[in-house]
Amino acid sequence: MCGNWLTRIARRFGFIDTPTTGRSTMHEERSQKRKKRALLVVDVQNDFISGSLSLSSCPSKHDGSEVVEPINKIVTSPFWDLVAYSKDWHPPNHVSFVTNANLRKPHVDNKTDLGNAAVFDLCIFDVDDTRIDQVLYPAHCVQHSEGAELHKDLKIVPGAVTIHKGMNPDIDSYSAFFDNCRKSETILRQVLQDADITQVYVCGIATDICVNFSAFDSHSLGFETTLIEDCCRGVDADKCIETLNKMKEEGIEVITSDEVLKRAEKLLTEETNQ
Numbered sequence: 001m002c003g004n005w006l007t008r009i010a011r012r013f014g015f016i017d018t019p020t021t022g023r024s025t026m027h028e029e030r031s032q033k034r035k036k037r038a039l040l041v042v043d044v045q046n047d048f049i050s051g052s053l054s055l056s057s058c059p060s061k062h063d064g065s066e067v068v069e070p071i072n073k074i075v076t077s078p079f080w081d082l083v084a085y086s087k088d089w090h091p092p093n094h095v096s097f098v099t100n101a102n103l104r105k106p107h108v109d110n111k112t113d114l115g116n117a118a119v120f121d122l123c124i125f126d127v128d129d130t131r132i133d134q135v136l137y138p139a140h141c142v143q144h145s146e147g148a149e150l151h152k153d154l155k156i157v158p159g160a161v162t163i164h165k166g167m168n169p170d171i172d173s174y175s176a177f178f179d180n181c182r183k184s185e186t187i188l189r190q191v192l193q194d195a196d197i198t199q200v201y202v203c204g205i206a207t208d209i210c211v212n213f214s215a216f217d218s219h220s221l222g223f224e225t226t227l228i229e230d231c232c233r234g235v236d237a238d239k240c241i242e243t244l245n246k247m248k249e250e251g252i253e254v255i256t257s258d259e260v261l262k263r264a265e266k267l268l269t270e271e272t273n274q
């Protein structure tokens with residue numbers, strides 16, 4: 001270690017040339033090893049846990065509050081260079097609300113009676129000549145409402161970033177990156193790039209919808225993407241399994257929070273020994 005230290009000092013003051021080709025320097029090897037990681041916590045909001053769109057009322061009957069304890073276990077780890085919390089953040093006239101089904105023009109392909117539409121019906125709207133395929137939900141996560149707040153027991157780490165999504169009344173946003181038509185994006189990609197993040201770990205609610213879309217968008221943007229499965233709950237249990245299988249097939253890693261802690265411990269040991 002001392003030899004390396006002397007070499008580093010000598011190189012810094014110009015006594016040794018830093019090689020530009022061939023074997024990389026120790027410093028370069030270390031910085032390559034030091035990949036930067038972000039944790040993205042998706043939509044751990046009251047309405048999905050105990051409110052109007054509670055997972056317990058969905059086909060899965062999941063208890064969304066069960067994600068809080070495993071997320072809290074990992075979220076304060078020095079493993080993360082950045083933590084981001086996404087929030088569904090809808091205006092009252094949002095396209096996904098069943099109570100708003102009559103507000104928009106039906107597309108010629110729409111088969112649902114918009115005057116009698118029900119939760120989970122698929123409607124097809126025509127908004128300024130754009131076809132919008134939309135599953136309907138109860139009004140949820142309305143901006144500034146209690147239902148839109150993160151669960152009260154979820155730890156919020158200092159310096160974390162909040163990503164608001166779904167603000168466009170006409171286009172829903174399942175992903176924390178893009179709206180469902182990929183017409184606009186949140187600040188998330190820029191925030192990750194500005195922090196030199198290369199690896200994104202994703203968790204939260206709901207596995208088969210917003211976590212699903214966020215993880216695949218992260219993957220498509222070139223981030224090494226990992227899903228932390230015990231930190232997620234979903235709308236439909238079968239679709240959750242399908243989602244995880246598709247992720248594994250497409251190159252998204254699926255691990256548990258215990259594995260995250262093991263990686264964090266290993267990294268800390270390696271850094272301490274350097």
Ligand SMILES: [Zn+2]
Nearest residue numbers: 088096141166
């Ligand atoms: Zn929503």
